[in-house]
Amino acid sequence: MKRFVxxxxxxxxxxxxxxxxxxxxxxxxxxxxxxxxxxxxxxxNVTVITQEKIGKSTAITVQDLLRNEEGLIIRDLYGTxxxxxxxxxxxxxxxxxxxxxxxxxxxxxxxxxxxxNLIPLENVERIEIVRGGGSVLYGDNAIAGVINIITKKGRKxxxxxxxxxxxxxxxxxxxxxxxxxxxxxxxxxxxxxxxETDGYRDNSEFDADDVNANVAVSITDNVYLDINAGxxxxxxxxxxxxxxxxxxxxxxxxxxxxxxxxxxQYFYGANLVVSTGWGEIEAGYTFNSRELDDKLAGDxxxxxxxSSDTKRDTDTDDIKLKLTARPHLxxxxxxxxxxxxxxxxxxxxxxxxxxxxISTTLTEIKKRExxxxxxxxxxxxxxxxxxxxxxxxxxxxxxxxxxxxxxGKGSQTFNENxxxxxxxxxxxxxxxxxxxYSRGFRLPTTDELFAFDxxxxxxxxxxxxxxxxxxxxxxxKNFRTRLTVYYMDVRDELFLNPFVEFFxxxxxxxxxKHQGAEIGFSAEVLDFISFYGNYTYTEAEFKSDPxxxxxxxxxxxxxxxLGADISLNDSILLVLKANWIxxxxxxxxxxxxxxKLPSYLTADMKCSYKxxxxxxxxxxxxxxxxxxxxxxAFGASSGNIKFYPAPERNFYGGIRISL
Numbered sequence: 001m002k003r004f005v006x007x008x009x010x011x012x013x014x015x016x017x018x019x020x021x022x023x024x025x026x027x028x029x030x031x032x033x034x035x036x037x038x039x040x041x042x043x044x045n046v047t048v049i050t051q052e053k054i055g056k057s058t059a060i061t062v063q064d065l066l067r068n069e070e071g072l073i074i075r076d077l078y079g080t081x082x083x084x085x086x087x088x089x090x091x092x093x094x095x096x097x098x099x100x101x102x103x104x105x106x107x108x109x110x111x112x113x114x115x116x117n118l119i120p121l122e123n124v125e126r127i128e129i130v131r132g133g134g135s136v137l138y139g140d141n142a143i144a145g146v147i148n149i150i151t152k153k154g155r156k157x158x159x160x161x162x163x164x165x166x167x168x169x170x171x172x173x174x175x176x177x178x179x180x181x182x183x184x185x186x187x188x189x190x191x192x193x194x195x196e197t198d199g200y201r202d203n204s205e206f207d208a209d210d211v212n213a214n215v216a217v218s219i220t221d222n223v224y225l226d227i228n229a230g231x232x233x234x235x236x237x238x239x240x241x242x243x244x245x246x247x248x249x250x251x252x253x254x255x256x257x258x259x260x261x262x263x264x265q266y267f268y269g270a271n272l273v274v275s276t277g278w279g280e281i282e283a284g285y286t287f288n289s290r291e292l293d294d295k296l297a298g299d300x301x302x303x304x305x306x307s308s309d310t311k312r313d314t315d316t317d318d319i320k321l322k323l324t325a326r327p328h329l330x331x332x333x334x335x336x337x338x339x340x341x342x343x344x345x346x347x348x349x350x351x352x353x354x355x356x357x358i359s360t361t362l363t364e365i366k367k368r369e370x371x372x373x374x375x376x377x378x379x380x381x382x383x384x385x386x387x388x389x390x391x392x393x394x395x396x397x398x399x400x401x402x403x404x405x406x407x408g409k410g411s412q413t414f415n416e417n418x419x420x421x422x423x424x425x426x427x428x429x430x431x432x433x434x435x436x437y438s439r440g441f442r443l444p445t446t447d448e449l450f451a452f453d454x455x456x457x458x459x460x461x462x463x464x465x466x467x468x469x470x471x472x473x474x475x476x477k478n479f480r481t482r483l484t485v486y487y488m489d490v491r492d493e494l495f496l497n498p499f500v501e502f503f504x505x506x507x508x509x510x511x512x513k514h515q516g517a518e519i520g521f522s523a524e525v526l527d528f529i530s531f532y533g534n535y536t537y538t539e540a541e542f543k544s545d546p547x548x549x550x551x552x553x554x555x556x557x558x559x560x561x562l563g564a565d566i567s568l569n570d571s572i573l574l575v576l577k578a579n580w581i582x583x584x585x586x587x588x589x590x591x592x593x594x595x596k597l598p599s600y601l602t603a604d605m606k607c608s609y610k611x612x613x614x615x616x617x618x619x620x621x622x623x624x625x626x627x628x629x630x631x632x633a634f635g636a637s638s639g640n641i642k643f644y645p646a647p648e649r650n651f652y653g654g655i656r657i658s659l
Contacts, residue, residue, distance in 0.1 A: 030103065031128040031148035033377060033387075034137050034337045035324045041377070041385050042130075043422025043434040045071070045470050045484040045518055049127040056565055056575050058606040058619050060174075060652070062119050062127070062149065067579055068561050070518040070534030071131050071145075071484075075554070075631045078204045079647040080197060082117060082236045088131065088144040089488065090514040090540030092554035092587070096442055096462075098134060098142035101149050102228070104269065104286050104318060107141045109345050109367050111447040115290070118232050118265065122164070122176045123191050123212045125152045131484065131518065133438030133466045135418035136389035139341060139371045143440040143464045143488075151228070153214055154180040154187030166617075166654025170647075172197030174654075185218045200647035201239045202254040208234035222275045229268040236261050238296070241633060241642025251627065251645040258297040265290040269318075279325035279336075286318045306355040316345045333379040343369045347446060362402040365446050369395040375420070383426040387436075391418040395443050399450050410456030412449065416441045416463075430480075435469040448494055448506040460492040460508045470518075478524035488514040498588040498634070510544035512552065533562040542590075550592045551585055554631070556599075558582040575606040586641060587633035594641065600628035618653035625649040 032042040039046050047069060059065040061081035067074045075094075076084040085094030099106050099114045107114055127149050134142035159181035166174050176193035193210040212230040219225055238261060239254035246253065269286030294310040322339035347365040352358060375389030393416045400409040422436030442462040450456055470484035492508035500507070520534035536559045540552040563577040583596040606619035629643040 029128045029130075029148075031100070031146055032130045032134075033335065033375065034103070034322065034339070035335055037335065037377070040426050040430065040432045040472065041424055043385070043387055043424040043436045045131040045468075045482065047129050047520070049129070051125055054121070054124060054126075056573065056606075058575055058577055058604040058621065059121060060168075061116065062121050062124060063116050065121065065124075065127070066129075066147070068532075068534075068563060068577065069129055070520045070536050070561070071516075072129070073536075073556065073559060073581070076646065077631050077644045078237075078239060079200045079645075080204060080206045080236075082206050082234070083238070084116060085113060086116075086147070087554075089486070089516065090538045090552065090555045091144055092540075092552060095445065095494075096141060096144040098138045098140075098146045099149070100138070100146065102151055102226075102271075103148065104284070104320075105138065105141075105343075106288075108290070108314070109316075109347070109446050110312075110314075111445050115263070115265075117208060117234055117263070118230075118267075119149055120176070120191060120193050120210045120212065122178065122193060123151050123210075125150050132436060132468050132486065133418075133420060133440040133464065135438070135440030136373055136375055136391045136420045137337070139373075139391060139393050139418070140369065140395070140441065140443045143442050143462070143466075143490075151212070151214065152178070152180060152189050152191075153216060154182040154189050157182055161659040162656065164654060164656040166652055168197060168652040169650035170198045170200055172652075187214075187216045189214045199237065199239075200650070201252045201645065203237040203239040203257050203259065204254070205237045206234065208232065224273040224275075226271040226273075227269075229266070231266040233264045234262070236263075240298075241644050243640060243642060247629075247643050247645055256296075256298055259295065261292060261294045263290070263292055278327065279323065282320070282322040282324070282339075284318075284320045284322075286316075288314075288316045288318075290314045290316075306353070308354070309352045310349065311351075312347065312349045314345060314347045316343065318343050329378070335377040336374070337376075338374040339372070341369075341371045341373075343367070359404050363450070364400045365450065366398045367395065367446065369393065369443075373418075385424045387420070387422045387424075389420045392416075393418070393441075397446065397449055397456075399446075399456060401450075410450075412456060412458065414443055414461050416443070416461050431471075431473045433469075433471050436467075438466045440464050440466065442494065444494055444506070448496075457506055459494065459506060462490065462492050462494045462508070464488050464490045464514075478530075479521070480523070481521045482519070484518045486514075486516060486518075490514060496588075498590065504588075509542060509547075512541065513543050514538070514540045528567040530565045531563070533560065535560040547590045547592075550590060553585045553587050553589050556582040556584045571610050573608045573610075575608075576603070577605075578603045581630075587631070589634045594634050597629060597632045597643075600626055602626055602628070613658050615656040615658070616654075617656070618651070620649065620651050622647060622649045 028036050028038055030036055032044055032046055057065055063074050063081055063084050066072050071088055073087040087094050088097045094113050129147050131145040134146040162178045164176050174195040178191045180189040191212040196207040199205050210232050214228045216226045238259035240256035267288040271284040274281045292312040297307040299305050319342045325336045327334050345367040349363040351361045371391055371393035373391035378386045395414045398411045418440050420438040424432050424434040426432050444459045466488045468486035472482045474480045490512045493512045495507055495509045496504045497507045498504040516538040518536050522532040524530045540555045542548050542550050559581050561579050566574040580601045582599045585592055585596055586594055603623045604621045608615055608617035625648050628646050630646050631644045634641050
């Protein structure tokens with residue numbers, strides 16, 4: 001690992017001497033500092049997926065889009081995007097990355113993490129990805145990094161209307177309609193979308209509807225109000241896993257034909273910004289309601305059948321207050337961001353379990369989290385920027401449980417601190433060297449904190465010290481490279497020990513380490529051809545007993561992506577992409593004594609033709625018909641190994657009309 005990192009640093013830094021032409025970055029992001037800032041001023045590995053990249057992509061969902069970025073590993077259980085996780089820097093459950101929509105956190109307080117179905121790709125204007133500790137600005141979940149999904153707004157005075165209809169393999173279809181526009185003081189955007197598919201496997205059907213709307217009003221030249229709302233409902237089949245022999249017999253079958261889940265959720269919110277001569281004051285409020293109805297049936301072996309029906313209602317209120325100031329300190333430019341975040345979540349959960357008799361468990365969970373933060377960027381010169389910040393967070397959990405035989409309640413409080421310090425040096429236009437240190441945390445989810453019978457499990461918050469350094473360098477015109485290396489010393493990592501109790505038990509592992517390298521490049525070889533790619537090296541290991549020296553499950557040591565955009569003329573665009581994921585241990589295989597999930601290479605292609613206001617496109621995923629599984633699990637109690645087969649070669653095609 002060390003030799004590899006040193007070699008790559010020497011190669012990239014050697015290029016600075018021979019660079020003939022450089023380019024200046026123009027991207028401005030808000031995620032890394034919670035204020036507008038140019039990418040080369042930020043002491044982190046930051047990438048932006050622009051609207052142009054989204055339009056060229058072969059992606060159907062936001063998760064598909066994120067597959068192409070270094071440091072991100074996507075696990076899609078059923079190939080429809082409905083049950084998937086996005087992992088950054090070797091945390092296999094996808095719970096250590098904060099995901100935002102327009103700066104508002106959408107991580108759920110339970111183990112479901114982020115409901116990616118709530119984020120239609122057609123509503124996305126751009127995505128900002130900030131790797132590295134982000135707990136100072138965003139608190140819980142941001143140990144590994146932050147993904148901010150920025151939605152579309154009205155932009156032109158003349159209304160823009162777009163309609164898209166596509167057909168997909170497995171009896172799938174998707175339609176959406178958008179309209180957006182703007183006047184002198186008002187902008188608007190509306191999305192209507194429907195998607196349905198039978199899915200690659202039996203009982204993997206998906207049927208969803210979405211409505212998203214945004215209205216922004218310039219009340220005065222200095223006062224701006226943004227209002228948004230959305231509604232989402234879907235039904236998902238849950239085909240479950242298959243044993244190796246079942247996969248060999250028929251990889252598209254299911255042994256759980258009755259399992260499924262229904263979601264019904266809506267949100268609304270408003271954000272007010274007041275600009276002054278010295279900065280901005282921002283106040284925001286968001287409400288989110290999420291209803292889940294989960295039906296499962298199966299057996300524990302030996303013909304012992306069970307069924308479970310879970311209904312869960314979660315209501316969350318988020319309030320934020322933020323002050324951004326741009327003072328000068330002894331002649332030096334500063335950007336100071338400070339604020340207060342408050343979140344209130346109430347969960348009502350009812351589970352009816354039938355196993356040799358019916359039992360009912362009612363659970364009421366309350367979580368209250370408040371945090372204050374301050375971060376300052378000090379411009380020591382036009383090219384050297386020093387950043388430092390601090391956050392204090394307090395979170396309180398309470399639960400009340402009622403079963404057929406007893407009732408009880410419990411509570412736990414967490415008080416956590418986060419810090420960050422970083423330097424960025426722009427040694428030439430469009431280039432930077434950076435280094436940073438951060439200390440962050442992840443709080444337990446409600447599913448980790450409360451045991452199967454509802455009693456509270458005493459857990460600590462997960463904490464991490466992260467050290468990272470990197471370089472971004474343009475060797476020649478339109479050829480850019482970037483490299484980041486990092487080391488994370490993690491204490492009390494939250495972990496499900498599969499060998500404790502029947503269903504496993506959540507614990508804190510004393511010490512783990514996560515380290516690696518993220519490398520990326522983009523190049524415009526000719527006026528009509530551009531190439532891009534990246535490679536990620538990840539090590540994630542237990543540093544304490546009982547699994548000291550073992551690799552954490554589900555983490556591939558190597559992965560890479562390659563892509564090319566070829567403009568055959570002004571009307572025809574051909575997009576080619578390849579994704580390779582290395583071997584990784586099964587979920588729950590903490591002893592590392594089971595055969596690893598095999599590595600796999602997939603390739604996708606999309607061709608589009610544009611004539612005036614009409615764009616026709618056709619695409620194929622998994623061109624070479626690779627049979628593989630992105631996810632697999634070892635059942636410690638049953639001894640079974642289950643695989644979740646991914647789709648084979650599949651096709652799609654559609655027409656988009658833009659007026």
